[in-house]
Amino acid sequence: MSTITSYWVQKMVHQPLEDLMQEGYNVKKHHFGNSITFSRNVFIPLTNICKDHCTYCTFQRRPGDNGAQIIPEDDILRRVKTAKDAGCTEVLISLGDKSDYFPEVREWLNHRGFRNMLDYVAHVSKRIIEETGLLPHTNAGVMCRHQLAMLKPYNASMGMMLETVSDRLTGPGQVHEHAPDKRPHRRIRMIEEAGKLKIPFTTGLLVGIGETWVERMDTLLEIKRLQETYGHIQEVIIQNFQPKTGMDQLKSNVVSEETMLRLSAIANILFDGTIHIQVPPNLNNNYLSKLIQSGITDWGGVSPVSTDYINPESPWPAIQRLKEVTLQNESHLTERLPVYEDYITPEWIEEPALSAVKELKGRIDHETPKLYT
Numbered sequence: 001m002s003t004i005t006s007y008w009v010q011k012m013v014h015q016p017l018e019d020l021m022q023e024g025y026n027v028k029k030h031h032f033g034n035s036i037t038f039s040r041n042v043f044i045p046l047t048n049i050c051k052d053h054c055t056y057c058t059f060q061r062r063p064g065d066n067g068a069q070i071i072p073e074d075d076i077l078r079r080v081k082t083a084k085d086a087g088c089t090e091v092l093i094s095l096g097d098k099s100d101y102f103p104e105v106r107e108w109l110n111h112r113g114f115r116n117m118l119d120y121v122a123h124v125s126k127r128i129i130e131e132t133g134l135l136p137h138t139n140a141g142v143m144c145r146h147q148l149a150m151l152k153p154y155n156a157s158m159g160m161m162l163e164t165v166s167d168r169l170t171g172p173g174q175v176h177e178h179a180p181d182k183r184p185h186r187r188i189r190m191i192e193e194a195g196k197l198k199i200p201f202t203t204g205l206l207v208g209i210g211e212t213w214v215e216r217m218d219t220l221l222e223i224k225r226l227q228e229t230y231g232h233i234q235e236v237i238i239q240n241f242q243p244k245t246g247m248d249q250l251k252s253n254v255v256s257e258e259t260m261l262r263l264s265a266i267a268n269i270l271f272d273g274t275i276h277i278q279v280p281p282n283l284n285n286n287y288l289s290k291l292i293q294s295g296i297t298d299w300g301g302v303s304p305v306s307t308d309y310i311n312p313e314s315p316w317p318a319i320q321r322l323k324e325v326t327l328q329n330e331s332h333l334t335e336r337l338p339v340y341e342d343y344i345t346p347e348w349i350e351e352p353a354l355s356a357v358k359e360l361k362g363r364i365d366h367e368t369p370k371l372y373t
């Protein structure tokens with residue numbers, strides 16, 4: 001273990017909790033003031049067909065499985081229009097990895113004039129921007145440079161969870177044994193490509209999949225390195241694994257409240273104002289106040305119109321409740337777009353996404369003070 005990792009692990013694990021939270025909160029307040037952000041979004045599970053098999057995931061299907069689907073474009077546009085009427089700005093397009101590996105999927109795509117799944121995603125993103133002005137944020141797993149470049153004009157930002165830098169977890173009997181796209185070096189390379197292409201990027205770590213404290217810290221340190229090299233990491237999601245029926249092997253991994261608070265605080269202290277820290281409220285509903293007191297900056301995407309298709313058993317709290325909890329903790333709730341302010345420049349966002357971002361920015365800046373302070 002490197003001296004740096006060792007220093008941070010000691011601090012994260014052994015500093016008294018209250019003290020660590022206070023330090024995290026002070027750092028947050030210094031850099032980001034007393035606002036906590038969220039993005040009003042609609043979740044589009046464009047396809048749940050996935051070539052990989054992560055043992056913690058119940059979203060994934062194979063062609064022919066019960067519930068396997070690819071959502072047709074007109075259906076997607078209808079959902080996005082409903083979301084627009086509900087005041088949403090972000091369209092979170094999430095999908096399984098390399099679904100077009102399967103002949104059934106290629107046939108579906110070819111029949112509609114698409115060569116592969118990412119061509120379809122680009123086409124749908126383009127229609128969303130052009131027909132609704134809402135902002136796609138695509139999370140399609142590992143993509144190559146060419147695919148990232150193709151999506152960039154139609155995405156305000158993109159995302160992919162690094163999950164973990166642990167190679168060990170791709171070994172026999174581990175969660176990523178049958179998920180080649182979860183090999184850490186592949187994910188790191190893709191996040192680097194996104195950096196070179198100047199794509200504002202969301203990533204994060206998945207907690208509770210069998211990783212050690214040292215591996216958690218190494219994952220955060222790798223994200224810090226990526227940010228120092230490319231500057232494109234706008235936010236880090238600290239996501240706690242949700243056990244589901246049938247996952248007996250992973251049951252013992254349930255992530256405690258204290259672990260989430262320690263990670264939130266340490267992430268804040270480590271990134272020191274250079275990256276926003278997001279923790280999904282639907283997965284941590286019982287201690288939202290304490291998360292604020294640890295220094296998180298963001299609740300992430302919260303949807304008034306769709307469920308969280310990855311964790312459908314965890315409904316998002318009402319925006320009104322987030323507003324109340326935030327206010328009870330000397331903070332106020334501020335609506336944001338899927339791209340943070342610092343990145344709203346031609347250097348980071350291409351047309352037509354840039355114009356769409358500016359248009360919506362004007363709208364939420366105008367409305368937010370009335371609604372959320």
Ligand SMILES: O=c1nc2n(C[C@H](O)[C@H](O)[C@H](O)CO)c3cc(O)ccc3cc-2c(=O)[nH]1
Pocket residue numbers: 092137138139158159160161202237239280282283300301308310311
């Ligand atoms: O706003 C985002 N939220 C992302 N989310 C969060 C999502 O909106 C929900 O908060 C979680 O699914 C809660 O279960 C992700 C969640 C994951 O588990 C894995 C990846 C993502 C990726 C993103 C993302 O790129 N952007």
Ligand SMILES: C[C@H]1O[C@@H](n2cnc3c(N)ncnc32)[C@H](O)[C@@H]1O
Pocket residue numbers: 056057058094161163206239240241242243310311
């Ligand atoms: C889309 C993202 O969802 C996360 N993910 C997948 N399954 C689960 C689960 N059971 N609990 C929490 N997060 C999960 C992974 O981090 C993936 O990248």
Ligand code: SF4
Pocket residue numbers: 050051052053054057058059060095096097141179181
């Ligand atoms: S987490 Fe993503 S890559 Fe893993 S099985 Fe689920 S959809 Fe596939």
